[in-house]
Amino acid sequence: MKTYEITYGHQKIPFKLVRSKRKTLETRVKPDGSVEVRAPIDLDINKILEVVSKRGRWIIKKKVHFQQYPKEGLKKRYVSGETHRYLGKQYRLKIIASEEYRVKLKGGFIEIHTPDPSSEIIEELLYNWYTEHAEMKFNQILDNTMKIVKKHGIKRPEMKIKRMKRRWGSCIHNKNRIHLNLELIRTPPYCIEYVIFHELVHLKVPNHQQKYYDLLNIILPEWKKSKNYLESIEMV
Numbered sequence: 001m002k003t004y005e006i007t008y009g010h011q012k013i014p015f016k017l018v019r020s021k022r023k024t025l026e027t028r029v030k031p032d033g034s035v036e037v038r039a040p041i042d043l044d045i046n047k048i049l050e051v052v053s054k055r056g057r058w059i060i061k062k063k064v065h066f067q068q069y070p071k072e073g074l075k076k077r078y079v080s081g082e083t084h085r086y087l088g089k090q091y092r093l094k095i096i097a098s099e100e101y102r103v104k105l106k107g108g109f110i111e112i113h114t115p116d117p118s119s120e121i122i123e124e125l126l127y128n129w130y131t132e133h134a135e136m137k138f139n140q141i142l143d144n145t146m147k148i149v150k151k152h153g154i155k156r157p158e159m160k161i162k163r164m165k166r167r168w169g170s171c172i173h174n175k176n177r178i179h180l181n182l183e184l185i186r187t188p189p190y191c192i193e194y195v196i197f198h199e200l201v202h203l204k205v206p207n208h209q210q211k212y213y214d215l216l217n218i219i220l221p222e223w224k225k226s227k228n229y230l231e232s233i234e235m236v
């Protein structure tokens, strides 16, 4: 791993470069503000510096975000008082000793009733609750988005929800199936909608070619707002 540097405006941005067997270049800003770039093994260093420079504004934005919300993106502890998101809104966890297992939204709190307050159990209960709500919410949004995309010849795909580390969504073109990251339930509905539209358009145009964006722009002209939001937050 080597360290390089780009300049954005008057700011110097150092970053660590990790080369691996991959096809694309990925820039990550960590919650501590450090920057890591993952690049294909044989990609020319000048090309890498050029691409990272173009992402300068985005890097600064993410650094500022983590300064404002230093705890976001840190490992969750699943204890009372900790902030968790649901559909883009912030709630605090309230762990309540009880004889039964139950999760419910009450005021600004996600109440977790449990006989066992260990963090593994709380995480499991919370994610079971997230899954239940994601099944409903994502299907409801998919129904609405289908009304718009079906006139472009896109058929309703099978939808699967799972926890993913790196991506908000993906699609299997030849199986007419889309996968959505369960973590999307933490983001505002317009972001869930964007990821669904993004994958639905892929069912027609597999890659990010111009044709892809032409169609996405017709279907969801304001998609950039959602993309920016998703890029500004840590996945897990």
Ligand SMILES: [Zn+2]
Binding pocket: 198, 202, 208
């Ligand atoms: Zn895509």
